[in-house]
Structures are given as C-alpha cells and as structure tokens.
Amino acid sequence: MAFRLKLVPDNTQFNFFRYQWLTFGISAAAMVLSLVAVLVMGLNFGIDFKGGTTIRTESTTDFQVGDYRQALDDLGLADVSITEVFDPSFGTDKHVAMIRIGTQDETGSVTPEELNGIEAALKVVDPQVAFTAVESVGPKVSGELIMTAVYAVGAATIAIMFYIWLRFEWQFALGAVVSIAHDVLLTIGIFAVLQLKFDLSTIAALLTTLGYSVNDTVVVFDRLRENLIKSKTEPLIDVMNRTVNETLSRTVMTAVTTALALGAMMIFGGDVIRGFVFAMLWGVFVGAYSTVYVAKNIVLWLGVKRDWSKPDPKDKIDEIPAAFREGP
Amino acid sequence: MLDIPFWKRLLILGLVVLGLLFAMPNLFYKRVELHNDAITAAERNGFESTEQAEARAGWPDWLPSGLVNLGLDLRGGAHLLGEVHVEDVYKARMDGLWPELRDALAAQRDTVGAIRRVTAPEGELAVEIGNPDQMARAVEIARGLSTPVASLTGAGQSDLAISASGNRLQVALSDAEKAAADERTVQQSLEIIRRRIDEVGTREPTIMRQGEDRILIQVPGIGSAEELKELIGTTAKLTFNPVVGRTTDAHARPGTGNVLLPSMDEKDVYYVIEASPVVTGEDLTDARPSFDQNGEPSVDFRFGPSGAKRFGAYTSANISQPFAIVLDDQVISAPVIRQAITTGSGQISGSMNIEESTRLAVLLRAGALPAEMTFLEERTIGPELGQDSIDAGRLSSIIATAAVVAYMIASYGLFGVFASVAVIANVILILSVMSMIGATLTLPGIAGIVLTVGTAVDANVIIYERIREELRAGKRVVKAIDDGFSEAMSAIIDANVTSFISAMVMFFLGSGPVKGFAVTLTIGIATSVFTAIFLTRMMIVLWLEWRKPKQLIL
Numbered sequence: 092m093a094f095r096l097k098l099v100p101d102n103t104q105f106n107f108f109r110y111q112w113l114t115f116g117i118s119a120a121a122m123v124l125s126l127v128a129v130l131v132m133g134l135n136f137g138i139d140f141k142g143g144t145t146i147r148t149e150s151t152t153d154f155q156v157g158d159y160r161q162a163l164d165d166l167g168l169a170d171v172s173i174t175e176v177f178d179p180s181f182g183t184d185k186h187v188a189m190i191r192i193g194t195q196d197e198t199g200s201v202t203p204e205e206l207n208g209i210e211a212a213l214k215v216v217d218p219q220v221a222f223t224a225v226e227s228v229g230p231k232v233s234g235e236l237i238m239t240a241v242y243a244v245g246a247a248t249i250a251i252m253f254y255i256w257l258r259f260e261w262q263f264a265l266g267a268v269v270s271i272a273h274d275v276l277l278t279i280g281i282f283a284v285l286q287l288k289f290d291l292s293t294i295a296a297l298l299t300t301l302g303y304s305v306n307d308t309v310v311v312f313d314r315l316r317e318n319l320i321k322s323k324t325e326p327l328i329d330v331m332n333r334t335v336n337e338t339l340s341r342t343v344m345t346a347v348t349t350a351l352a353l354g355a356m357m358i359f360g361g362d363v364i365r366g367f368v369f370a371m372l373w374g375v376f377v378g379a380y381s382t383v384y385v386a387k388n389i390v391l392w393l394g395v396k397r398d399w400s401k402p403d404p405k406d407k408i409d410e411i412p413a414a415f416r417e418g419p
Numbered sequence: 420m421l422d423i424p425f426w427k428r429l430l431i432l433g434l435v436v437l438g439l440l441f442a443m444p445n446l447f448y449k450r451v452e453l454h455n456d457a458i459t460a461a462e463r464n465g466f467e468s469t470e471q472a473e474a475r476a477g478w479p480d481w482l483p484s485g486l487v488n489l490g491l492d493l494r495g496g497a498h499l500l501g502e503v504h505v506e507d508v509y510k511a512r513m514d515g516l517w518p519e520l521r522d523a524l525a526a527q528r529d530t531v532g533a534i535r536r537v538t539a540p541e542g543e544l545a546v547e548i549g550n551p552d553q554m555a556r557a558v559e560i561a562r563g564l565s566t567p568v569a570s571l572t573g574a575g576q577s578d579l580a581i582s583a584s585g586n587r588l589q590v591a592l593s594d595a596e597k598a599a600a601d602e603r604t605v606q607q608s609l610e611i612i613r614r615r616i617d618e619v620g621t622r623e624p625t626i627m628r629q630g631e632d633r634i635l636i637q638v639p640g641i642g643s644a645e646e647l648k649e650l651i652g653t654t655a656k657l658t659f660n661p662v663v664g665r666t667t668d669a670h671a672r673p674g675t676g677n678v679l680l681p682s683m684d685e686k687d688v689y690y691v692i693e694a695s696p697v698v699t700g701e702d703l704t705d706a707r708p709s710f711d712q713n714g715e716p717s718v719d720f721r722f723g724p725s726g727a728k729r730f731g732a733y734t735s736a737n738i739s740q741p742f743a744i745v746l747d748d749q750v751i752s753a754p755v756i757r758q759a760i761t762t763g764s765g766q767i768s769g770s771m772n773i774e775e776s777t778r779l780a781v782l783l784r785a786g787a788l789p790a791e792m793t794f795l796e797e798r799t800i801g802p803e804l805g806q807d808s809i810d811a812g813r814l815s816s817i818i819a820t821a822a823v824v825a826y827m828i829a830s831y832g833l834f835g836v837f838a839s840v841a842v843i844a845n846v847i848l849i850l851s852v853m854s855m856i857g858a859t860l861t862l863p864g865i866a867g868i869v870l871t872v873g874t875a876v877d878a879n880v881i882i883y884e885r886i887r888e889e890l891r892a893g894k895r896v897v898k899a900i901d902d903g904f905s906e907a908m909s910a911i912i913d914a915n916v917t918s919f920i921s922a923m924v925m926f927f928l929g930s931g932p933v934k935g936f937a938v939t940l941t942i943g944i945a946t947s948v949f950t951a952i953f954l955t956r957m958m959i960v961l962w963l964e965w966r967k968p969k970q971l972i973l
Binding site: 094095096097101102147149180203206221222223224225226227228229231232239242243246247250251254255258291292294295298299301302303305306307309310312313314317337338340341344345347348349350351352353354355356358359360361363364367368371 | 492500502643644645794795797798799801804807808811812814815816818820822823826827829830831832862865866867869872873874876877880881884887888909913914915916917918920921922923925928929933936937940972
C-alpha cells in the first residue's frame, strides 16, 4: 500500500453537534470580545484611513529609536511615532524604521521643507539614513476611503448572500452571512487586540477572507443539499453531521494548502506585506472554523425544506464512458 | 466526463503552450524591456541608433514581448492624487467677461444709465446700473454676450445665467456651462499633465481621471513625489509669433532675431519665426471649441486687455500674413490673418473636425494648469524597496509552490503530481494573461498569486476527495473517477463564483494596489478552474488510457 498522508482519517464519525452550545458560545463570545476590543482599544488605522505621512527609513548602521525621536522632537511636528521594523531577511547592515507623522494641516501632507528638515535632523544622529518610501494621505481622501471600505465589505456580503439564495435556499444564505460576519468581526478584532496596522490592504485581505470562507461554506452546503436529496427522512442534524464528516477531509486539506502558501509568504515575503498576509492567514483558520461550527448551525436552527425537486442523481448510475466500458 | 475528444485535448494543450509562450518574456524581464523600449524609441524618432538596434536584437522579434507591468510598489516611483479646483475657472471667466459687458452696456449708457461693478460672490459678476427701470434692456444686452453651450448634454442652452433684482444685474455661468466648463478644466489639466510628463520621457506613466475632479498620476522611476509635483506645476510656454518662412530643411539658417522651430503635426516641416512674440499665453484668458460662420469646427480664443491691444495692433498691420501659435518650441499651427482682430477675441478655423478643435482649444490653454490643484495623496517608493519586494515575492512564491506541491504529492501520490502540474501551469497562465492584457502586478498582487497557489488545488482536492469516497463505496476505478469529477462540479462552480464576486467588488471599489490584487485574483480564479477541471482531467484520462488500472490507491 502506497504511502498517503492523511490528516483526516477515512470515514470519520465525529459528532459536530455534541458540543454545539460550547462551540457556538465560543464563536459568540469571540465576536463580542472582538467588538469590545475594537471599541475599547480601537484600531491602529494606517494613513489610508487616518491621514498623515509615513516615512520608511533605511540605514546601514544600527540606530536607537530614542535617538530618532529626540532628533525629531525639536521640529514641532504633531503626533510622531517611530517603530523599528524587523525582518529575518534583513542582513546585519540593514536597519529599517517606520516614522509616522499625523496630519499637519488641511492637505495632510508634510511639506517638502519639513521633509528635508526631518532628513537633516535624522542625518545628525545617523549619517547613513536614507528614505526608501514616503507616503502621505490627506484627511479628505482618508474619510472617503473608510466609506469605500465599508461599502466594499457590505456590497460583497450582499452579493454573495444573493448568489447563495439563488443557488440554495434563504436559510443557507443567512447561515453564510452570519459566518461571514463572524469571520470579518474576528479578523477586525485580532487587528484591534494586536494593534496591527489597519489600512486599505487589510480591507482587501478581509474581502479575500470573506470569499475564501464562503467558498468553504458553499462546498459543505453543496454536499448537504446533495445528501438531503438522497435521504428525505433522516433527521436534519444527522444529515448535517454526516455531511461535515464527509467534507472534513477537504476542508482540512484546503486550509492546509492555503496556510502553507500564505505561511511561506508570511515568513519570506518581507515586512511590507506581512500584515496583509497575516490577515488572510488568520481568515483561513477562522473561515474553516466557521464553516464547521457556525454556518450550518444557523441552517439547522432555521430548518430547511426537505423535498428538493431535482432529479435523483442515482438515475445515471450506469453511465460509463464508452472508452472505458469493459468488454462483454 | 472522461470522454475528451481529440480536438479538445489539442485545445487544452494548445492553451497551456500558448500560456507558456506568453509568460516566457517575464523570465528575461530586463532584456525584453530593453527590446521594447528600443522599439518605441525608434518609432518615436523615426530612426534607430546602434545601441537601440543592439537592445532590440537582445530578444527575437517573432517571440511575444508583452511583459507584466510592475506596479509602483515594485518598481519604485511616485504616486500623486490631485484634485482640480474647477471653480477657479468660473472666476476667471467672469473677470474676462467684465470688460466686454462693460463696453456693451456703456454703448447704451443713454438707456441704462451709469454702470458699476460691485462685489459679488466668487464666480459671479454683479453690475449696478443707473436706471433700474431699464433693467430689461440691460439683461437683453448681457444676454447678447452669451453663446450656446458647446457640449453634448448642454446643447442648445445658454452659457450664462443672467438675473436681475432692483438695479443689480447678476451674471454667472449657467449650470450646463458649469458642467461643460468643469469637464473642460479637468480634461485640460489631464492634457497638460500628460504633456509635462511625456516631455520627461519616463516609462509608462499612468495619468488618469478619477471621479469628477481628481487626477491620478503614477510615474515609475521618478525620484520623489516632490519632483513630480514640480514637473506638473511648471507652466508651459505659449507664444504667438510672426512667421518669417516655412521650410522642410531642418538645418535652415533662421537669420538674426529669428528661430527655426519644428511643426507639431506636420512631419519634416519647420517654421522660421521671429523670436520675440507678439503676445504670450499669459495674455490668453480663454480658448474654447466652437463653430465658425460656415458651421465648421473652430476654436475661439480670448486675450486679456493688454494682450488684446497688442494683438489688435499686430493683426491690423499684417492682414493675410501667417502668424504662428508656438507651444514649448513647437509650432501648433500657423493660420493666416484674415482680418484685424481688435476685440481681443479671435477664431482659429481651418480644416479640422470637432475632436481636433477640442484638442486645439485644450492645447491652447494647456500653457498653464487651468485651475489650481491640491494633492490629496502623495506616495514615493524607492527603487531599492521595490527590488527588495520583488526578491521577497519571488522567493516566497517559489517556497509556497514547493510546499503545496510536496503536500499534494504526499497526500495523493500520482494524482498529487497531476494537481501540482496544474498548479504550476496555473501560475504560468496567470502571468501570461497579465502580460497579454498589460495588467499591473503589485506586491499584494504577488500575494494574490501565492494565495491562488494555495486555493487552486482546492478544486483538485474536492475532486480527489470525491473520488476517494466513490472508491470506498466500492466503485470501479474508471467509474469512481468519472463520478468524482461530475459530482464535484457543482461545488467547484459555486465555490469559485463566490470568490469571483468578492474579487469583483474589490476591483470596482478598490484603488491602486488593492485593484492590482483584485485583477490577479480574478485571473487566478479563471485560470485555476481551467487547470483543475480541464488540464488535470486530461492528464488523468491519458494515464487511464495508458495504464488501464484495475485498482487505484488514492
């Protein structure tokens, strides 16, 4: 027998509903906690959403963040924060810092004179320093970008809900939407808890997560529908359990391949993209969880019609392609 | 599902080979880029230098030479989002209208009485007249100065909104004219910026309109956003000069006080013009597309008071002589003066269509930005950071692909090899489609490709898991594979449609890098369905036909 790596054994018989109140409770608690984290700790908005300027500096010599801060103190800039950036790919002669400066005036950008001032001040404490990226966003645009982001997540949710409603039943659509809300909220929550930079690319990651999670959910729904057609009398809860067990291997398999790919990107992709990849990676885990423990529970509670007026797929059981039909 | 006709097999294979062919130039990025640059440079100059010929020879002409565009975050460069203050133009128009209105009303002083300009809100012109009871006459005079709006939507409407209350006559631009003027202002700004940036000759700048009154400018390779702002801010030099002669000799001697300048539109035509201009672009207050008395497209222009005086004196002395409209040392056109132009406004007519007249009007005003621009977003990315990102992106893509391939083969054996071939084909197809349509690859886009590597196997996983189940149910190999494919199909379609929906939302609502990510993701979804359903299936069918296995361990 050839070797096959199987993270999920054949014919699992897990009862995914045994602890359904616990798992659902965890989901609900996590959602509430995320909301609280966002409200209490707030999101660490990037300049896309808050306006202001970020400067990425690079130096061949090691530096102290305190020295940089001191150098900039005299310039009278509002709301300056400096963080050192670490990345395994940086050699010993590469030291990167991110300097963030709040909105200075109505246009939001640091003027070229101020920029020159900053560079000159930093050169005093660190002669090797160079600016590798400077980005400014005005408050006018940042306000619009927030609204666009909210619209984007809303529009995607509604469009997906509509599609699932078309393809399945309204109970499924609702189940998918609740699991989307779960995933989105938990992703925003982790950004609040870890105070990661929340910017436009995070929204893109959120939308991707949303697509991925629904993708996962839909595969289970699709199987559920098929099983519901086959067995019209078995209790819904049993059909669901069987469905999740049948698709479990695929759910795990795809989560692992996606996590492998994103994990590689997270480790080797550089610090610029790390936040973005982290959001997607987190979304993959949360999405897999919500597929198993959130979406179908909603459908179970809402109940679903059992008589799917579609031809039984068993009708075509003997169709074997001509090329492979064995001789008489 | 396992009957694949021969022509279909050829088609599937052909598409993959085509993908390979179109993705290949990206492997030799630098060389192909030099090759392409040499071709564009040679086309522009009309000849080819030896270095260009060498660069062109670096990549065979008969091979595809489309490349994936690298976004600013990968190549380095500057990004600006500017907002055009379209209202500036209203004020300038009203100020320009005042002398005309004053003269027209002054001519009727007996009826309307003394006139006086009074302060009015920005973009409006208010005049008090001595005889309020003759207001109807004053309104009529003002109305006489209005012209029909020259736009499709506002056609037939007057460009001025005139109202009167008591002794106060108020003139403003009508809503239709405001809309048309806004449109013109933004178009002019775009045109000016494009000309400014083209002059520097950087590679593939993006200059596009965003929304009503915003302009997005992305210039790869430029040092900083500051530099870009300076470049845009510089005013173009527009002059009206007397023409001495016209020649096709690029080395003709213009003589003292004259200069030889090339024509903008006519190839190999040069004009000898007097170096000192009669009037300059600073004297020009307006230029708009319109129609002459014969109904032919033309361009109306108007000078300010001092320019009008000089231009009037010059034209009355030089009837039937040509004068040159010169922009940045190129002659835009050299029309002949038909009559003295003393009013300060004139018309350029000739053989042109509406598009050309619009363009000329734009160019005429293209001297300076028609309205102030403020910058809402400025980004500078250094080329070193971009190169770091490319390197990191490349490394992580390779590792990600290797990890997924290893895991797939460990899980599914031979079928995992098939899926891996499909995944690699998928990445190649994504790159080839992006090269063909000239899409832009951003750093999030690279993450999108990596993500696609992870999710593209999903369709294969769904199919393989299904086949495993069918095998466990005791079906024969061929039957199990056949059922596996057909039963998995609806799940694959549904799953990819939902991913596609979120990618589309990102594309339409996103901007910059997010849009780049959405493009990569969308292409990735389409190609992954192709590779998972068609390519993998064909490989499995070929294997079945070759080995005719009685049993299958999956």
